[in-house]
Amino acid sequence: MKFKTLLSKCALIMMFFTAACKKDDFTEIIGLCPLVVSTNPTNGATSVPLDQIITVTFNEEMNPSTITLNSISINGPTVVTGTISYSGLTATFTPLSPLEANTIYTGRVTTDVKDTRGNALQADYVWSFSTGLLIGPLIVVTSPTNNEVNVLLNKVISATFNMAMDSSTIDQTSFIIKQGFTSTEGAISYSGNTAYFTPTNLLEPNTTYTGILTTRIKNLAGVSLAADYIWTFKTLSFLPPTVISTDPFDNETNVILTKRITANFIVPMIPNTLTNSSFIIKQGLTTIAGVVSYSGTTVTFVPNSSLDANTTYTATITTAAKNLAGTPLEDDYIWTFSTGSILVPTVISTDPFNLETAVILNKVISASFSVPMNPLTINTNSFTVKNGNTAISRIVSYLGTTAFFNPTSPLSPNTVYTGTITTSVKNLLGTPIATNYVWTFTTVNNIPPTVIATDPINNATGVLLAKIITATFSVPMDPSTINANTFILRQAGVMIPGTILYSGVTVTFIPSVNLKSNTNYTVTITNAVKNVAGINLVANYVWTFTTLTVPPPTVISTSPVNNATGVVLNKVITASFSTQMDPTSINTSSFILKEGLISVSGNVSYSGVTASFTPTLALKANTLYTATITTIAKNVAGVALASNYVWTFTTISNQPPTVISTDPLNNASGVLLNKQISANFSTQMDPASINTSTFTLSHGGIPVSGVVSYSGITATFQPDNLLSSNTVYTATITTGAKNLAGIALAANYQWSFTTIVLIPPSVVSTDPVNNALGAEYNKTITALFSIAMDPLTINETSFLLFNGTTPIVGTVTYSGLTASFNPVVDLLPNTLYSARITTAAKNLAGTPMANDYNWSFTTKLSGGAPFVNLNSVARFGIIAGAGVSNNAGFSEIHDMDVGISPGFRSSVTGFPPAIIVNGAIYAADDVAPPGVAAMLIQAKNDLTAAYNFAKGASVPVPIVISGDQGGKTLTPGIYKSTSSLLIAGGDLTLDAQGDPNAVWIFQIGSSFTTIGGAGGSIILSGAAQPNNIFWQVGSSATIGDFTSFQGNILALTSITMNSGATAEGRMLCINGAVVLTSTNIINKP
Structure with a gap:
């Protein structure tokens, strides 16, 4: 009774699950039945790429066996052929060829799809999307594919286009392979529709590369790629090679005596490392x-003679075998196998196989044996094929382990044939097969072939102009009958040239040129085509289609513009189009220039999207011209302008040119001695007429030598030497100067000006000022002049600094009006220094200072340490070389960045939950924003410089400390520990004694540790600032639990902040990692 009750309960449960996915129940049992939750493209998506891979994502795991081309389909004008795969929750449909442009597609997921419990989709899921308009070329496939991994180091990278391309546009500037920002060297080639990049050297292992095909690449019509095509791939890792399989396998028995021994590697190997020295076969101690x-990836050993029967052999591949990276096997790879005894030979396969149907009439029949046979026993008596009792005339041959039967005439259609191998065939040891081997097959019937599908389909519209036309037959055809006489494409009765290909059951026609826009085409397959049985089509097969409509091109700009005036007489007239044009349609018939009704002779050229008309002779002055682009001009799709484009312009008048302005002005005074003299004309001039004969400069009748140039409407005279001070100069433009119409100035044009009266330069201010006290030790001394100086005269001989009579070594620079002296070493404390600018300093006019300028200042008293300048690394709250991690808790870094170099972003972990407030993370492998890697390198260089400065600081003299500093109070200065340093027995107080600029440098030879907890924190007093505290750590720093830390840690090896530790400062590590253990806070000091 209990058993019956249990059966009843199980039945009810099963009824619930099997009924649960009924449509009426679906909303009540959430998650029990499968749903489509998303698709790519989404429903209603537009401008979908033609190489789109379509995906469907479900709400639960599905039964992969129900994900098929019958349950998921994509339909446009015809059913889209493709492959289907399933992984995770997503089904992926990959079209075998690009989608049609400007076409609506419908996707359907049927109720045949089921989840792993057998629950079906409640209703068909249907969505649609549309592709974009395309005339230009596309990349249809790359090798390696996008995101492919384990790419061979000797890989030849290729990209295949959807049409023939202009090979001259495919070169090192348009086909680029990069590793990070570094371009990879290689050779570029092009064949068929495929471009190839062959690297000069092996690719780097375990490295990501980026391939770029730029818009410089064009097809034969001059149409560029719409955008740069970019993809990435990753090479195989730098690991030792391994043997992954062998044939025979280890310990295999009954191996045939003619066996070829092979081994497969996990990666490609260097071929010359696989020889008889590294691949050895032995029988006992005897080498075979x-x-x-x-x-x-396969190495093969072929014994010179048959192996011995019933014998054990040992195969060895030694560590001399190396992969393409030069890495050898870690150990010799050894396996054994045993041969079988001498057995009776057998027929192991035939072609056609037994009972095969639809065998072609020109079939060569073959039979393969288990062991090599004696060729003398394979003949027309031992290998027969019969139609009933009638033997077929034949030629019998033998190769390898296979016998071939070649009928002397085609087989009969729809006929059963019997093949027989008799016992007279023997192996090389003279052993015959045990019994006659007999099999049968049937040839193809004699039903005429038909066309079962075409692309485009009959009456299709919106067909691409670069369309490849195909037709599929019901049976395999005789390729020799598929040619330009039997597959014909016509437009209005005119045959279109193209290339014809045949494969499988499909014929393909590739037009030699793009089809015309909005045009009807007719395709004919004549009844001269035959199948492999020699049977013709019953009648010609004809279908039509219409291409898509391409908008007509337009003229978008001209030069001169419409109604322009004052156009120069040597003007080249240009017109720019809205799209790329057919260069052959841009000529003197489609680009016309007229003066009234008279055509102007000229040459027409075309480049990019611009047509140019260059008149043979100069245009006439003050004349109206009319330019016309006619409807003969067509774009690369063969679409003409909708109407003639006409515009007019007027050339410059025949009035004499005039000088409209000069620099300097007439009667100007105070003109600089290095002045360039210029004159502007009323119109463009003939540059050849503007020279040192027509543009002169003189003073008191004495000519000034110089160089004359001309640009736009401006002539310029550059004197060879500086002009003289307080002198009147006269400039003259003579009547030898002419405009582009050849018309000269009506009269010479003259003007005069007076140069500046020279005043000696002077020093107007200095820093430090004269008699200043408390100057910093690292002070840069500056002097500001009254006028711009000659930088060449501001140097170490004209700007001097002395300690008493001892010169101070420094670097002198000049910018704007300021000279700067930067001492090579810091100045001494509480010391009087004298600075001097000598009369060797001159202004731009060459006028020296009237007297030396002297001033003095005194440096500040000693007591504090010198400030450590962090420069660009100051922006970082954390920077590390190898890693940055937040192990637990919600750590925070405020108002500073986090950086890692040379480590990569993958080595920054735990962000989140850790956050950065008013800052960002930067890593050496970041590609955006541009320049991150260089910025990080500079920051690490600045960190190293600051570390070395702090380590070597010696003024004031360092105070030697050691051991635990807890409970102490330290005033500003340099503190040096030759080994490790602790803060453990209490808090360490740093007292600035009222000086907010006071600096501490701690020089720690080894590790630095704060214990934390009740003691071990840093306490600041007397106006001390955390930004002025520097902890130079020779190895690793550890900030203890709940420590309140102050200052900047500059560590060589690593930094760790334990749980709850906080810092007003920076954690800066040169080589290793910075670790945040749990809930740490770092604030900008």
Whole structure:
């Protein structure tokens, strides 16, 4: 009774699950039945790429066996052929060829799809999307594919286009392979529709590369790629190679005596490392002679003679075998196998196979044996094929382990044939097969072939102009009957040239040129085509289609513009189009220039999207011209302008040119001695007429030598030397100067000006000022002049600094009006220094200072340490070389960045939950924003410089400390520990004694540790600032639990902040990692 009750309960449960996915129940049992939750493209998506891979994502795991081309389909004008795969929750449909442009597609997921419990989709899921308009070329496939991994180091990278391309546009500037920002060297080639990049050297292992095909690449019509095509791939890792399989496998028995021994590697190997020395076969201690070869990832050993029967052999591949990276096997790879006893040979396969149907009439029949046979026993008596009792005339041959039967005439259609191998065939040892081997097959019937599908389909519209036309037959055809006489494309009765290909059951026609826009085409397959049985089509097969409509091109700009005036007489007239044009349609018939009704002779050229008309002779002055682009001009799709484009312009008048302005002005005074003299004309001039004969400068009748140039409407005279001070100069433009119409100035044009009266330069201010006290030790001394100086005269001989009579070594620079002296070493404390600017300093006019300028200042008293300048690394709250991690808790970094270099972003972990407030993370492998890697390198260089400065600081004299500093109070200065340093027995107080600029430098030879908890924190007093405290740590720093820390840590090896530790400062590590253990806070000091 209990058993019956249990059965009843199980039945009810099963009824619930099997009924649960009924449509009426679906909303009540959430998550029990499968749903489509998303698709890519989404429903209603537009401008979908033609190479789109379509995906469907479900709400639960599905039964992969129900995800098929029958349950998921994509339909446009015809059913889209493709492959289907399933992984995770997503089904992926990959079209075998690009989608049609400007076409609506419908996707359907049927109720045949089921989840792993057998629950079906409640209703068909249907969505649609549309592709974009395309005339230009596309990349249809790359090798390696996008995001492919484990790419071979000797890989030839390729990209295949959807049409023939202009090979001259495919070169090192348009096909680029990069590793990070570094371009990879290689050779570029092009064949068929495919471009190839062959790297000069092996690719780096375990490295990500980026391939770029730029818009410089064009097809044969001059149409560029719409955008740069970019993809990435990653090479195989730098690991030792391994043997992944062998044939025979280890301990295999009954191996045939003619066996070829092979081994497959996990990666490609260097072929010359696989020889008889590294691939050895032995029987006991005896080495077997043979030939070693290598292909792909497989090495093959072919014994010179048959192996011995019933014998054990040992195969060895030694560590001399290396992969393409030069890495050898870690250990010799050894396996054994045993041969079988001498057995009776057998027929192991035939072609056609037994009971095969639809065998072609020109079939060569073959039979393969289990062991090599004696060729003399394979003949017309031992290998027969019969139609009933009638033997077929034949030629019998033998190669390898296969016998071939070649009928002397085609087989009969729809006929059963019997093949027989008799017992007279023997192996090389003279052993015959045990019994006659007999099999049958049936040839194809004699039903005429038909066309079962075409692309485009009959009456299709919106067909791409670069369309490849195909037709599919019901049976395999005789390729020799598929040619330009039997597959014809016509437009209005005119045959379109193209290339015809045949494969499988499909014929393909590739037009030699793009089809015309909005045009009807007719395709004919004549009844001269035959199948492999020699049977013709019953009648010609004809279908039509219409291409898509391409908008007509337009003229978007001209030069001169419409109604322009004052156009120069040597003007080249240009017109720019809205799209790329057919260069052959841009000529003197489609680009016309007229003066009234008279055509102007000229040459027409075309480049990019611009047509140019260059008149043979100069245009006439003050004349109206009319330019016309006619409807003969067509774009690369063959679409003409909708109407003639006409515009007019007027050339410059025949009035004499005039000088409209000069620099300097007439009667100007105070003109600089290095002045360039210029004159502006009323119109463009003939540059050849503007020279030192027509543009002169003189003073008191004495000519000034110089160089004359001309640009736009401006002539310029550059004197060879500085002008003289307080002198009147006269400039003259003579009547030899002419405009582009050849018309000269009506009269010479003259003007005069007076140069500046020279005043000696002077020093107007200095820093430090004269008699200043408390100057910093690292002070840069500056002097500001009254006028711009000659930088060449501001140097170490004209700007001097002395301590008493001892010169101070420094670097002198000049910018704007300021000279700067930067001492090579810091100045001494509480010391009087004298600075001097000598009369060797001159202004731009060459006028020296009237007297030396002297001033003095005194440096500040000693007591504090020198400030450590962090420069660009000051922006970082954390920077590390190898890693940055937040192990637990919600750590925070405020108002500073986090950086890692040379480490990568993958080595920054725990962000989040850690956050950065008013800052960002930067890593050496970041590609955006541009320049991150260089910025990080500079920051690390600045960190190293600051570390070395702090480590070597010696003024004031360092105070030697050691051990635990807890409970102490330290005033500003340099503190040096030759080994480790602790803060453990209490808090360490740093007292600035009222000086907010006071500096501490702690020089720690080894590790630095704060214990934390009740003691071990840093306490600041007397106006001390955390930004002025520097902890130079020779190895690793550890900030203890709940420590309140102050200052900047500059560590060589690593930094760790334990749980709850906080810092007003920076954690800066040169080589290793910075670790935040749990809930740490770092604030900008």
